[in-house]
Amino acid sequence: MPLAPDQLAPHEHWEQHLSAFAACFLPRRDCYAQQTSTGYRLVKAPLTLALVRDHLMGKLTLGAYALDTQSHARWLCLDADDETHWAELLKLAGFLATEQVPSYLESSRRGGHLWLFLARTSGAVTRRFGQHLLTAYGLDPQLELYPKQDHLKTGPGSLVRLPLGVHLKSGKRYPFIGLDGMPLAPTIREQLAILSHPKQVPPTFIERILTEVPVSEPVHHPPVTLEPRLPTPSDAHHLSERLKSAISVWDFVSRYVDLDAQGRGFCPFHDDHHQSFGVNASANYWHCWAGCSGGSIIDFWMKFRAARGLDSSFVATITELAQLLFPR
Numbered sequence: 447m448p449l450a451p452d453q454l455a456p457h458e459h460w461e462q463h464l465s466a467f468a469a470c471f472l473p474r475r476d477c478y479a480q481q482t483s484t485g486y487r488l489v490k491a492p493l494t495l496a497l498v499r500d501h502l503m504g505k506l507t508l509g510a511y512a513l514d515t516q517s518h519a520r521w522l523c524l525d526a527d528d529e530t531h532w533a534e535l536l537k538l539a540g541f542l543a544t545e546q547v548p549s550y551l552e553s554s555r556r557g558g559h560l561w562l563f564l565a566r567t568s569g570a571v572t573r574r575f576g577q578h579l580l581t582a583y584g585l586d587p588q589l590e591l592y593p594k595q596d597h598l599k600t601g602p603g604s605l606v607r608l609p610l611g612v613h614l615k616s617g618k619r620y621p622f623i624g625l626d627g628m629p630l631a632p633t634i635r636e637q638l639a640i641l642s643h644p645k646q647v648p649p650t651f652i653e654r655i656l657t658e659v660p661v662s663e664p665v666h667h668p669p670v671t672l673e674p675r676l677p678t679p680s681d682a683h684h685l686s687e688r689l690k691s692a693i694s695v696w697d698f699v700s701r702y703v704d705l706d707a708q709g710r711g712f713c714p715f716h717d718d719h720h721q722s723f724g725v726n727a728s729a730n731y732w733h734c735w736a737g738c739s740g741g742s743i744i745d746f747w748m749k750f751r752a753a754r755g756l757d758s759s760f761v762a763t764i765t766e767l768a769q770l771l772f773p774r
């Protein structure tokens with residue numbers, strides 16, 4: 447249900463809302479992306495509020511880069527470009543609502559987006575949270591997540607069309623909607639007021655999803671030479687749960703990484719000069735702020751095996767971990 451295009455008269459809180467909206471959706475201002483007939487073009491010029499205003503007025507269409515210059519995100523956006531995936535996003539929004547976790551549905555020409563707003567969080571942790579979320583609620587693991595990169599290497603990375611503009615193809619403006627399919631607010635300026643101060647996902651929920659929910663592992667068919675101890679994925683899952691409860695992330699990781707009292711250390715997975723690696727003892731996970739991802743002891747050991755040039759599949763990893771932690 448598109449909004450009428452002529453509801454954007456300036457009003458008294460206009461500048462504040464515009465500025466808060468930009469701060470929320472646009473993590474970097476040193477450059478910006480503008481939609482053209484063939485895709486998005488990177489413009490190496492400062493992103494001004496005048497440009498954001500032009501976007502809302504439908505004079506141009508901006509893209510919102512997902513990561514800032516330090517590869518941190520302020521939102522996670524799930525993208526559905528067909529009816530099937532849109533139904534998945536509606537389902538997820540419904541699940542989150544029952545847990546009192548705020549999320550924002552943005553309809554589009556076909557499909558739409560589900561936005562979750564976070565305190566500034568590394569791209570790696572943001573993506574990991576997104577992947578765990580899909581697993582936790584049994585959704586299609588192929589649903590597209592933005593940011594698409596854990597860490598920027600060259601260029602500004604992935605982007606999502608900045609909401610509340612006018613769609614280039616349909617010429618319409620698409621609103622944020624509630625679970626009932628009705629716009630969150632009837633006018634564009636009221637939508638702007640809501641989306642300039644969206645509610646954030648509680649950090650406790652993020653930690654819970656990150657630590658309690660295993661990411662759905664691709665099914666690895668064990669090579670015939672492997673011991674027949676792991677005949678089925680459910681046995682493998684059972685073993686992975688036993689491994690994770692056998693030792694804390696702190697106790698295990700500190701065998702391989704020197705951690706200070708705060709749990710910080712040099713990352714074993716990249717050339718680290720800044721103590722980018724950390725273990726959160728209370729939430730029982732590790733992560734690398736420079737983008738080497740993070741998670742459980744199994745995730746750690748997978749990367750540790752990969753760094754040694756060994757098979758880093760799930761089965762090979764938990765098989766070796768079982769030998770380490772449950773010696774016969």
Ligand SMILES: [Zn+2]
Nearest residue numbers: 713716734738
């Ligand atoms: Zn690292």
